[in-house]
Every structure is written in structure tokens, then in C-alpha cells.
Amino acid sequence: MVNMPPEVRETLEKQWPIPFATASSDGKPNVVFMGILKIKDDETLVFANNFFNKTAANLAENPRASVVCWTKDPRRSYQIKGTVTFADEGPTFEEMAESVRARKADLQMRRAVIFKVEEVYEANSGPSAGERIA
Numbered sequence: 020m021v022n023m024p025p026e027v028r029e030t031l032e033k034q035w036p037i038p039f040a041t042a043s044s045d046g047k048p049n050v051v052f053m054g055i056l057k058i059k060d061d062e063t064l065v066f067a068n069n070f071f072n073k074t075a076a077n078l079a080e081n082p083r084a085s086v087v088c089w090t091k092d093p094r095r096s097y098q099i100k101g102t103v104t105f106a107d108e109g110p111t112f113e114e115m116a117e118s119v120r121a122r123k124a125d126l127q128m129r130r131a132v133i134f135k136v137e138e139v140y141e142a143n144s145g146p147s148a149g150e151r152i153a
């Protein structure tokens with residue numbers, strides 16, 4: 020696990036929707052948009068599985084995922100890679116389910132998606148593009 024530097028967290032906080040990429044065990048990629056994110060701490064992101072289909076199938080056989088974020092001003096972009104587990108009950112599940120209900124009262128969250136940050140890369144255009152920063 021690694022901690023996101025403050026500028027990465029700030030950039031991710033402003034990203035909407037958040038591209039969320041997974042891959043099957045044989046390497047077939049898939050990317051979706053995620054609208055709901057809670058940054059629990061500098062190494063833990065929590066998403067809501069409300070509609071996962073191929074994403075759920077991929078994560079069942081390969082728990083690794085990646086997100087990317089960007090802001091125009093200041094001009095920053097980062098790739099974040101990590102490993103996903105799920106919560107079907109307990110405080111993290113309840114907190115996320117409440118957040119989903121607050122946005123759409125009749126939407127029933129399926130599972131809380133807990134993303135542990137393992138690698139962070141610079142992704143802005145420029146000489147350090149692609150370099151690992153955490």
C-alpha cells in the first residue's frame with residue numbers, strides 16, 4: 020500500500036466522473052465511469068457497485084483496477100493503481116449505501132468497492148509523464 024500525495028488526492032477529489040479500469044484474467048480491458056467516490060484516507064478509495072456487470076466479472080477473476088484523474092487548473096494528472104475488495108455489510112458498506120441513497124433515494128447499492136492504492140504515476144504531458152511518484 021502507498022499513500023497518495025496531497026496533490027494527487029486534490030486532483031482525484033475534483034475528477035468527475037472517474038474512469039475506472041479493470042481487466043479479465045486473460046487481459047481483456049474494460050473501463051467505466053464511476054460517479055460516487057469517497058476518499059476514506061490517503062491509501063483507500065471507496066466506490067459503489069450499483070450497476071457493475073463486466074466490471075464485477077473482471078474483479079471476480081482479477082482484483083486489480085486503475086483510475087485516472089485530471090485537473091485543468093492547476094494542470095495535473097495522475098494514474099492510480101490498486102487492488103479491490105468488497106464490503107457487503109459493516110460501517111464502510113453502510114456509509115457508502117447512505118451516500119448512494121442521498122444522491123438517489125431509490126437506488127440500492129449492491130456492494131461497497133474498497134480500492135487500496137498501491138501505485139501512483141504522473142500522467143500529465145511533459146518530461147515526467149508515466150513516472151512513478153508513489
Ligand SMILES: Cc1cc2nc3c(=O)[nH]c(=O)nc-3n(C[C@H](O)[C@H](O)[C@H](O)COP(=O)(O)O)c2cc1C
Nearest residue numbers: 036051052053054055067068069070071072073074
Ligand atoms: C456519469 C456516470 C456515473 C456512473 N457512476 C456509477 C457508479 O458510481 N457506480 C456504478 O456501479 N456504476 C456507475 N455508472 C455505470 C457504469 O459506468 C457502467 O455502466 C456499469 O458498470 C456497467 O458497465 P460494465 O459492464 O463495464 O461493468 C456510471 C455511469 C455514468 C455514465
